[in-house]
Every structure is written in C-alpha cells, then in structure tokens.
Amino acid sequence: MSSKWLSLEEALSNVLNAADVVTDIEPISLFEANNRILAEDVVAHLDVPPWDNSAMDGFAVNADEVNTNMPLTIQGTITAGMEADTPLNKASAIKIMTGAPLPAGANAVVMIENTDINNDKVIINKRPSEGENIRRQANDIAKGDVLIEKGTRLKAEHLMLLSSQGLNTVNVYRKLRVGIVATGSELAAPGSTRLSTQIFESNRVGISSILQEENTDIIDFGIVEDNEASLRALFLEASKKVDVMVSSGGVSVGDADYVKDIICELGTIDFWKVAIKPGKPFALGKINQTLFCGLPGNPVSSFVTAKLLVVPAIRKMQGQIAAFKPLYVNATLTQDVRNRGGRRDFQRATMVQTQNGDWEVTPFKTQSSGVMTSITSANCFLVVDENSASLPKGAIVPVMPFSL
Template sequence: MSASWLSLESALDKALSAAHTVTECETVSLFSANNRIVATDIVATLDVPPWDNSAMDGYAVNTAGLSTSSPLEVQGTITAGMAADTPLSTNRAFKIMTGAPVPPNADAVVMVENTEQRENKVIIKSLPTSGENIRLKANDISAGEVLIAKGTRLNAEHLMLLSSQGLDKVSVYRKLKVGVVATGSELAQPGDNRSSTQIFESNRVGVCAILGNENLDIVDFGIVEDDKDSLQQLFESAIGQVDIMVSSGGVSVGDADYVKEIINRLGGVDFWKVAIKPGKPFALGYLQQSDAQKNSQRTLFCGLPGNPVSSFVTAKLLVVPVIRKMQGQVNVSAPLTMNATLTHPIKRRARRRDFQRATMHKMADGGYEVTPFKTQSSGVMTSITSANCFMILHEDVSQLDAGDTVPVMPFTL
C-alpha cells in the first residue's frame, strides 16, 4: 500500500472528525419522526405498566390458604380497560383478562388452562405462587427515567414507545441538506439525446437513493462539464446552500480532472486516495467563504470516483457515516459483517482492501456460503445488481482456498 493512501479506518476517522453535527432543532409529529435524530434526552412521565396487571387470561386469587379441593366463588369479571369495583374477598376469585388491573387483595393469577369452571365457581387445579402471572407497576418503565437518549435515530419501536407515554411530538435535529453533482463532459442526462462519444450519467440517481434512505433533503446540481469556470461557479454556489456537497468524477489524475484543484482553491482537501478497491480516488475536503456581511460559511465536500461501482461503494462506506454524524446520531457504527465459507479459491495482489461483489446463500447447517463474481471491474454495474453482498478481502490477504472463512457485508438482512 502506498504511504500516501489512507486505510479505510483512518479515512473514516478523518471524515468523521471533519463532520460537525448540526445544532438547529425542530419539533415534529411522531408520524413525521421516523429516521430522525432525537435532539434531547426524552424522559418518561408515566409508569409502564401504570398498575399491577394480569399477564394472561385466568383468575385472580389470593394464595393464602388456597387449595385444589375447595372451589372458589367467582366474584366478578375484570376485562382490559376496567377495574374491580371491590377488593377480592376471602375464598373468592375474579375472572380476569390479559392486561386488566389486578384487584386489591389478589397476589396471583392462575392461567385459565389450570382451572375448571363450574357454574359460578372455579376449581384451581394447580396452585400458583405469590406474584405468578402478574406484571408489576413500573416493571417496564419508571417515571423519571430516560426513555430515549439524545442522538438516537428514531424507528418504529421508538415511536410506539413515545406514543405510549402520551406524546405526539418530538424534538429532532433539522434535516441535512446534501448537494449531489456529476462532473464530466462525457456524460449525458438520461432522457436527453447523447453524442456518439457520451454515455448516460448514472451515479447521481444511485447516490441520491443511497443517501435518501438517511431522511435528508437532497439538492440535485445536475451534470457539469469538465470546465474550470463552470465547476468553480457550481461549488461556489453550494457554499452555505448545502451542508455537504457530494460530487462524482473529476477526482482522479486525468488532464481534465479539475475538482481537487478547485476544492483546494475554495477551501481545502483533507485527504485523497483510500486503500480500498473499488474506490481508491475518494476525496474529502471543504468549501468555505467569508465576507463582511455574512459569517464564515463552510460546506463539507465528498468527492466520489466516477466509475459507477466505485461511487456506489464509497457512498456507502464513507459518505453515509459522515451524514449520520452530521445529523447528530451518536455511536455511528460500521456496517454489519458476518462470516461465510468461500466456494472458490482466490489469488490476488495484496495491497488494498477489496470489496468484491458476490452472492451468499444459507446452507442446510445454518451457515453461509459466498461466491465472488469473476468480473470485478469498477465500471460493470451489473456486478452490483446481481450481487447480494460484498466479500471483504483485507489488505494482507493474497490467497484464499475454497472452504476458507471470509467476512461478508450483506446488502440487506
């Protein structure tokens, strides 16, 4: 590995260090809060459950002096949403439904399967212990405890929890604004006519789909030709308009690759080149401007490679974690990986971490097998559409045999 190339971990550390969390907040309905980041600790105001309640359908009894030989008179029926009018009397039982409040003087619930009802009496066939089948008040949540910590990304279960506390709104960090642009004179807009030397641009729609899953606002800057003046004008217009500018193409070493030069002129490039394959020419930097009337404005810059697979891989591995950090999410974690058994031997030059497109499937014993594609070109997008995982070959791995264990990163679970 070249000394000027960063490892994936170093590149990600630098990128996350450069990603500053937004500070502005807004209050939104729970119905609009899915995938948003909580801006403050949310504290419980109610005990859950609010009272001792039955864990199942059965009969509420007092275990003192209870026997299997003496039928108990059924004092009444308690359903969910109601309470007993009177405390449980001696030698009696309340018929009770799951979730209903346990009546005073009862200390256990006998499941209906362990009883036999005769007219208005019930026979207990299996004696319960005190507390059996009773969910105690505040057993789940106690008023005053932190329900959801600041920096948590809300999902369905969080929203259900908040709703159960009587909340209908939540304070979250504002949405990020992310600009997306493709650079290159060889690119044509899909749906338009193209010249004989052009190809249809495909990176923007893929990057927008990947980033759109993070619940943010995307500004599409379209396609810009390899022209210094046009590129500079574009990046100047992005400063302050978006929090992050994501560009694909123009960050390699070609004669018309002007993006890094312009980013350095308008701000700075923190690093360029990461020891991964595909995706080596990834760049991270910033755009900044100041004037007498405005405070200094700064926009983070992520430069993706132009090859479609490289753009796809670096967007997932490097841009998505940066976005999550800037959104205010705490504990931004690496993508999930798991182990699988390799089906074919591999020989390669050990230098970069290789994210090979592959298919994995579950075996009869519960483990997984993985088979990499023969074609791993960063320009072949069908290697992504036909795959269901990345097979990860680390920097020091030059040879693997069939049957070896390798880490894989599933596309979906």
C-alpha cells in the first residue's frame, strides 16, 4: 500500500494495468448494438458496390462512339433493382437511374441535364469521358477488407456498414456489471427521513449516471454505515456479483474510514494520493476477480475521479481500443485564474463557441470541492497545470468537456 503522490498519468497507467478485459462474448441484433464494444474484426464478404453502377440519373453510353449533337436511339430503361441483361447496341443509349447496374458495352453515363430527348432519340450535348458518372465495383469496399476493428465502440455509422453487408447480428463483449455503494453513517438515502446529523447521499446516482453512459449494468448496493462487519460482508457479496465495485467515502485517513483496510484484508489494494484537485485520495484493489475503486466521499471529488480514473478502467475492461485518456480541446480564457500549484486543478467551468468557431472558457468563481452547483452549472473542466501559478485572461488553455 503506497501513500506517495502520483501524477494523474501514473495513476491512470496503474488503473489500466489492473483492469483486465472481460472476454465473454455474445451475439446481438444490430438494433441493440449501439454503443457496444465489438469483440472481433468484421471482414467484408461482399464487394460494395457489388457491380459497376450509375452515379447519376442519365443515359448509359459508349463514350468512344458518342459525338456532340449526334442522336442516339433510346434502347430501353434500367432502374435500381433491375438486372442489366441486355448489352448496349451501337449508336444507342440506355436510360439509367442512380444505383442501377451498368449494361455491358457502356462505359460512361451522361447526366440527364446534358441531354435533349425527342421521342425515341436522345441528343448528347456534352461528350462524356470514359468512366464518367460510374461507380466501379468494390470502389468502396472490397471483399476481404477489414471493415471494423475489434474493440470499436459501435455507433450508427458502423451499424449501417454492417447492415450493408447483409449482417443482422454482431458479436460484442458482454456488458460489465458494476456495483456502486456509498459509505458513511452521516448519509441518509434520498426519500428517507433524515436525522439532524445527516446529509442526503448524492454520489451513487452521479456515479451511476456517469457509468451508464459507458453502457454498463449498474447494481446499487445502497448506503452502508461506517461499520467494519457490514462493509466486509458487502464487499464479499459484491466480489461474487460484479466485475467492478465503486465505493465513495471511507478512503481517507479518518478513524471510521475502513474501506482500504477491508479490501486489503480480503484481497489486494493500493492507495494513492493523486496529485489532482479535487479528488486526492483514491484506492484501487481486487477481491477475487472484482476490481474495486475507492473514491473520495466529497461529491465533487467523487465526480472528478470517476471521470478521470474509473471511466478509463471501464473502457479497458469492456475491450475498447484507445479512448482511455481524457479528450482536451483548446479554449481562450475569459478571465485571470490563480492557482496554488502542486496539483493539477480541474476547475469547473463553462465553455461556449464563438461566432468564428473558436472556444472560450470561463471558470466559476467558487471552486470549493464542497460546492455541488459548480458541477451542475458547468459543462467542462478547465485544466490548470500543477506547475502553473496563474493564467492570464486571453491565454489558450486545455479544456476537458464533460461530453461532446
């Protein structure tokens, strides 16, 4: 168990090293696959397009035989879904619709706008070049191409591509089962009667919401008082039910902070002071195969550490490739910012886009980790480096959006 200060990068590296990929795979419908993690490479078994086809409504012609203002006989019509079973005759043109297969003998399509039609004749007003307005077979996808890599988080664009290959199911990693619990005798459950010495607990719903965005199945273990026996029994139960257990509270150095000791007794644990503000204490351990993440009890600190350390662990365990490090954008600071230094400061702020497309960021005046409204009204973290004592108005600074 270590109590030395770790940089965010060191802490994140340790978290990812401890996070093992859950290898269970399940086939699901494409209609249920949004936001799931692909468990294997998907290889194309069809060319796309499957044949040479027209990119425009117009006339299929042999460009070598066409002269401007020369009338051609309209041989017939091919629409999308029809077979092009009749080859193009000499001095002829076949009316063709977008997506329809190109007939044998044709090597160009003349846009309808560049023609004049007179009964069964068509006059070409602009001579085409060979290949004009034709989409060649396999121009988009060739049979055997890797369409989507294992570990990709599936979105609409991926699912459309899979569907275009005739697939209606896909193999994905199963959802992670994540348990959440809040510890502390001072906590009352929302909806219950609160004692005068208690506050209503808010971390569980916040952590749950953050992790549900990662498409996990959440199991709520409720609130546990500062009691060693109760915590020990709960952690043993959780180790049999979930892949990840996230607790808030009980990881500091108070007399009633039991989480670290119990995890150490039942399994393995490392405890760090992470050089970030807010969110200094963080515990990481395992009981059997269950990963335990111990977050601070302070709501703002819990929110920050869940975003910075727990979410990357979840993504790694789901089998997702990359997307472990925070995503930053640059923004212009609208006011001076002072910082004590020593810890990287994730200040709650609002970012807005200007008319010219640039971003501006304004931090809240009150940055106390006990002020929950600083999260409610914010949409990003303004990241102040641990080596920066102050930042002037107009400085270009890194900003971490809550979502994009």
